[in-house]
Amino acid sequence: MSVTSRFALTGEELDLLPTDEDVEFYAANGWYLSKQLLTDEEVALLQEASEAFYAGEKDREIPVRPPRLRYWTPEKGSCLRHNDYVHYEVDAIGAVMRKPLLGAVAAKLAPAHEMRIFQCTLIYKPPVENEPTNIVSWHYDKDYWATSASERMLTAFIPFHDCTEEFGTICMADGSHRWEEADKSNITGLGYPERNHDDLEKILRANALFNGTELRTTVVEIPKGHMSFHHCRTYHSSGHNRSGMPRRAISLHLQDGENRYSEFKLHDGELATYNHDFVVRKDAAGFPDYADPEFCPVVWSDSV
Numbered sequence: 001m002s003v004t005s006r007f008a009l010t011g012e013e014l015d016l017l018p019t020d021e022d023v024e025f026y027a028a029n030g031w032y033l034s035k036q037l038l039t040d041e042e043v044a045l046l047q048e049a050s051e052a053f054y055a056g057e058k059d060r061e062i063p064v065r066p067p068r069l070r071y072w073t074p075e076k077g078s079c080l081r082h083n084d085y086v087h088y089e090v091d092a093i094g095a096v097m098r099k100p101l102l103g104a105v106a107a108k109l110a111p112a113h114e115m116r117i118f119q120c121t122l123i124y125k126p127p128v129e130n131e132p133t134n135i136v137s138w139h140y141d142k143d144y145w146a147t148s149a150s151e152r153m154l155t156a157f158i159p160f161h162d163c164t165e166e167f168g169t170i171c172m173a174d175g176s177h178r179w180e181e182a183d184k185s186n187i188t189g190l191g192y193p194e195r196n197h198d199d200l201e202k203i204l205r206a207n208a209l210f211n212g213t214e215l216r217t218t219v220v221e222i223p224k225g226h227m228s229f230h231h232c233r234t235y236h237s238s239g240h241n242r243s244g245m246p247r248r249a250i251s252l253h254l255q256d257g258e259n260r261y262s263e264f265k266l267h268d269g270e271l272a273t274y275n276h277d278f279v280v281r282k283d284a285a286g287f288p289d290y291a292d293p294e295f296c297p298v299v300w301s302d303s304v
C-alpha cells in the first residue's frame with residue numbers, strides 16, 4: 001500500500017523548487033530569491049491575520065516573556081515592530097508558515113532532510129520618514145542563536161506585497177556566509193538594535209578585508225508571494241521606508257532536523273542564551289529542546 005507523505009508536493013509545486021543552478025547560487029552567495037511560493041489568497045490571509053493580531057487578537061500567548069524577546073505592543077508607538085513567536089500565537093499565520101513547499105525549498109538550499117521552524121517574527125516597518133528604528137543594521141542571524149549547533153540554518157524573508165528598495169527591502173552582502181569572523185568577540189548573542197549601527201558597518205567592512213574580498217551588496221526586490229532566503233551567516237541590512245505605505249513582512253527562521261542546543265560561551269565568559277531557552281521543553285539531558293513540536297514544528301521531511 002502506498003502512503004502519501006503529509007509533506008507531499010503537487011506537480012506544480014515541484015516546479016517551484018530551486019533548480020540545481022539556484023542551489024549553486026545560494027551556496028556561492030548565501031541568499032536566493034524564490035519563485036512565487038504563496039498564492040495571492042495566502043498572502044491576503046497573512047495580511048488580514050497580522051492586522052487582527054495588531055488589534056489584539058491571538059489564539060494563545062507564549063507562556064513566558066524571555067528577556068530578549070522582541071514584542072511590539074501599541075504603547076511602543078510608530079517604531080519598527082517585531083513580534084516573535086507569531087506562528088505560535090496566531091494559528092492562521094502558523095498554518096501558512098507550515099506550508100510544506102516553503103520547508104521543501106529551504107531543505108533543498110540548506111541542504112537538509114528535515115526542516116523545522118526555529119522562530120517566526122512578524123515585522124512592520126512604518127511609513128515614517130527618518131524613523132531611526134526602521135534602519136536594520138548589518139548583522140547575520142546566527143548571532144541571535146549562538147546556542148544553535150547547526151551551521152545550515154536559514155531565514156525566509158516574506159513580504160506581503162511587492163517589496164522594492166523604496167519600501168526598505170532586505171539587502172545582502174554577497175558571499176559573506178563563507179567569511180571567517182575577523183574578531184570572535186563580535187559574537188555577542190545580542191540583536192543588532194542593542195549594538196551601535198556605525199560599529200556594525202565597520203565590523204562588516206573589516207570582515208570583508210580580513211577575508212581578502214571586496215564588499216559586494218545586493219538589494220533584493222521581492223515580488224508579492226515570492227521570498228528571499230538567506231543563510232544564517234549571511235550579513236544583511238535594510239534601509240528607510242520611503243514608499244508612503246507600511247512595509248509588512250514575516251521573517252521565518254528555519255532549522256535543519258539536526259539542529260540542537262549547544263552550550264556557547266561568549267567572549268566575556270557568560271553563556272549565550274536564546275529566547276527558546278526560557279520557553280521550550282527540556283530534553284532528556286536537561287537542555288532546551290529545539291525540536292519541541294509546540295514551538296518548533298517540523299515543516300518538511302523527505303522520509304515521512
Ligand SMILES: O=C(O)CCC(=O)C(=O)O
Nearest residue numbers: 123136155157170238251
Ligand atoms: O526587516 C528587515 O529588513 C530585516 C529582516 C531580517 O533581518 C531577517 O529577516 O533576518
Ligand SMILES: [Fe+2]
Nearest residue numbers: 139140141236
Ligand atoms: Fe536578520
